[in-house]
Amino acid sequence: MILVADRAILARGWRRWIFSFAAGVAGALAMPPFGFLPALALSLTPAVWLIDGAGKAGPSRWAPLKSAALIGWFWGFGYFVAGLWWLGAAFLVEADQFAWALPFGVLGLPALLAFFTAFGFALARLLWLPDASRVFALAFGLSISEWLRGHVFTGFPWNNPGMALGQNLWLMQSASLVGLYGLSFLAIAICASPALAITGRTARERWTVPGLAVALLLAMAAFGFWRVPSEPTATVENVRLRIMQPNLPQDAKFNPRNRDAIMRRYLTLSASTGRDGQTAADATHIIWPESAFPFLLHRDPASLAQIGGLLEPGSVLITGAARMDEPLPGEAVGKFYNAIQVIDDRGTILGHYDKVHLVPFGEYVPKVLDTLIRAVGLRQFVHIPGGFEPSQERRLLSIPGLPPVAATICYEAIFPGDILPEGPRPDLILNVTNDGWFGQTTGPYQHFAQARLRSVEEGLPMVRAANTGISAVVDPYGRIVDSIPLGVEGILDAKLPVAAKANLSSKTSRFSLTAMLVICLMTLIVRRKQRVSSI
Template identity: 75%
Template sequence: MKTLAHRVILASGWRRGLMAMAAGAIGALAMPPFGFLPALVLSLTPAVWLLDGSARDSWGRTLKAAAIVGWLWGFGYFVAGLWWLGAAFLVEADQFAWALPFGVFGLPALLALFPAFGFALSRSLWAPDASRILALVFGLTISEILRGHLFTGFPWNNLGLALGQNLWLMQSASLVGLYGLTVLAIGIGAAPALFGTGRNGRERRTAPGTAAAVLVLMAGFGAWRIPSAPLPHVENVRLRLMQPNLPQDAKFNPGNREAIMRRYLTLSAAAGSDGKGAEAATHIIWPESAFPFLLHRNPASLAQIAALLAPGTHLITGAARMDDPLPGEAVGKFFNAIQVIDDKGTILGSYDKVHLVPFGEYVPKFLDALIRAVGLRQFVHIPGGFEPSEKRATLTVPGLPPVAATICYEAIFPGEILPDGPRPDLILNVTNDAWFGNTPGPYQHFSQARLRAVEEGLPLVRAANTGISAVVDPYGRVVKSLALGAEGVLDSDLPMPIRAPFHVRYGMFVLTATLLICLMAGAARRSRQMSLPI
């Protein structure tokens, strides 16, 4: 281990760069669907050694060398973890295939700026002892928080998700949330670096031993927290989730509207595993962007839905909607919405998406003119793209408790999915991951939505066009699910919520205190070493 560490520390040139990218790429194996937890160690332990080898003859050059290593590590991590984004460029290959390299390599190149900053920040607190593990925890966690918030935010595959997949380990999210798991994941993954570079036997044992003990404690806490029996369910609620498994190119074509509607109606009415059809459901749920037309302006389709629904049954469906145009406007504003429809075909209410996907659902205004000048547009076929809702609001559905509605990747943002005001009793997520086919993307998306249930102490109901559709209880247990690529319906009761977890009440305080401790410990040790070019 010591020999390996020294080889990494002393590496230079292209070998050093290749090591950094390889270490980052290995880290992606810790993410869904692989969930290979030792990949954290194989990724973050070399990162410590590479930062050890970033010492130069001046402070500025040292930080620059650390930032370069961080960028290369991040580039490897994001390419290996997000390569599946390229599938979206092939849905309409004649228009977007040329841009595939920009999606597969361009976005990772931009995202890698965050770990570049994180590595440089860590290196500014570096000392030649165990405190440098805390320095990396601080710097890399700060960069992950920034990635989740700056420029609309993109916390996809946050490092904490590595600990947020196993049922026992994910229970710690109820205490510290996703970013608290990030702190733990970085510390656990980086601590074994001291096996090869510890200054003495005690240091070589203490940090890795502490990391192992934390992992065991997390698993023990999770095993203790999860009740042995299923949760009670909400009375008089029977859900039916419909997963049509439609390819994305079919959903784009308005000429398929009748075929799509027939498929939805036929599937929704089909006999489930209990032999009962739509008449047994109190609420039928369809996925995001269910129609290649405006449902609220199509009375014939609303009449078909009314004919499907038994008395007292309601449909909850994703659907684009358009406001009436203002004076002087040719068309109104479009919104990516969830709509609630009763058994008479009346739309009772809507939730409009707040957190839109840049370039997917809209083009940032400062780039709009340039993109249109070269004949490009966003992926969705909406004139001008969607408009975001101004604020998150509770969705009211007759017969259901208050609903925290999320559309597509809104569910990946920790702490941002609940509306202001009274606490809702369930999280609803409708999505369409057909863009990405049978790749790791849909598995990653589901895992992140599932973790929100644990953080918030609320059940998750998720309807996805191609999967993964599921009902998840507040402990992250999958009550029922439909696999990726399956077509069918899922009938389920609705689990009850639990008391707001510790994280909901005190999580930000715990995270802030933890990061301050890491900062102060790293700064204190660094200040004693200022005379040494570590």
């Protein structure tokens, strides 16, 4: 290991960039579905050594920062290519139109996201000292860059380093205190600490911080063991859920010619007998996934009548379905929304929720690029004229027989601290999604893991319906009550877990993250001043 550390510190030119890229690739193995936590240590430990070597980048004052930024870019590029390669599957759904753009999606997005890690590495180098504090400098720099990645340009906090801890039932419970971004700070500091065990200048430095990291990891596990009840979570009375996972191929799902076959499949599957002998007649709430129809359900009385015929009196169906407002005077068509709609046994739509956080290029084309993109004949993936419109506010969805619902559609569930509306706290997170775009890849596993962590952060159960999987019911501690695997057609019958009390994270996650970063920054500044004054 000492030889590896020396080579990382002394690497120059292309060898340094390859070393950085490979270290980033290793970190992706800590993400779902692999969840190999030591992989993040194998990724961040050499990152510390590489930034050490950046101090010898040249005589210029800014040379170390530029070198650290370049190291961070290659590290991030490797991390995001290895973690997000599955995005390429979406370009093959309609290969005749989008296959040519596959390299831009698989390599282009990681290349852009890597600028965030470049900033994080450079910020870390700015606070760098040749002692144990450099581990916290890296944790500080990358935590800032990860927060920015989750918020700038609509945000994309996918595969945040905190997810390395956010998959284990006991370790994920710390998210109830500090949220995902706080979990990331801890994950980076813990997994970068082995660097000191190899290159620490003194015996104390070699063992103190790595020892504290191990102790912290054990303390987090102990907290999780204490927090998770030994008994199953109590359930809401008189609520019996049935989740339908049709496992439709994406190219068939959006083909209008399949509308009748799709509706028959949904109805037949929803009415089938479950593994415990339950039927649709036993369910109070039937849930279908996102974008379930290749037509506008609210403008199709025959389909609404068929849904009404499926339901028992007093029961409702909750489904993803695109909807269109009435056109304004002078307009040919109204605005389209990616929505969740609630339908009763008479086929009447009782209410809806419109998606707030749309997927750029998937559901809409950013206006600043709209003219240019259309000039070369491109469009968003979803076949909606002009793309979807975002809702202007997040609000609770009222569903008969259920407690207040925080509805999320697709990747809205990956944004920590941004899934609950202002006002009264809901008692349930509902997530409908369509991960059929990404086939049998790692993407749907990553999506489910991130959605699951929202339950821990907010102390709320989650009910999730996905087209191809993973559909599940999750309790407020992140325990999976039941699920349907990826790539399987089926139904899931379950009761609804009750909500837990509001967590510290749901109330003060931003404050706790800010406090952690401020304490870290002040400590690093004091250390730098002490070192300068001693020279």
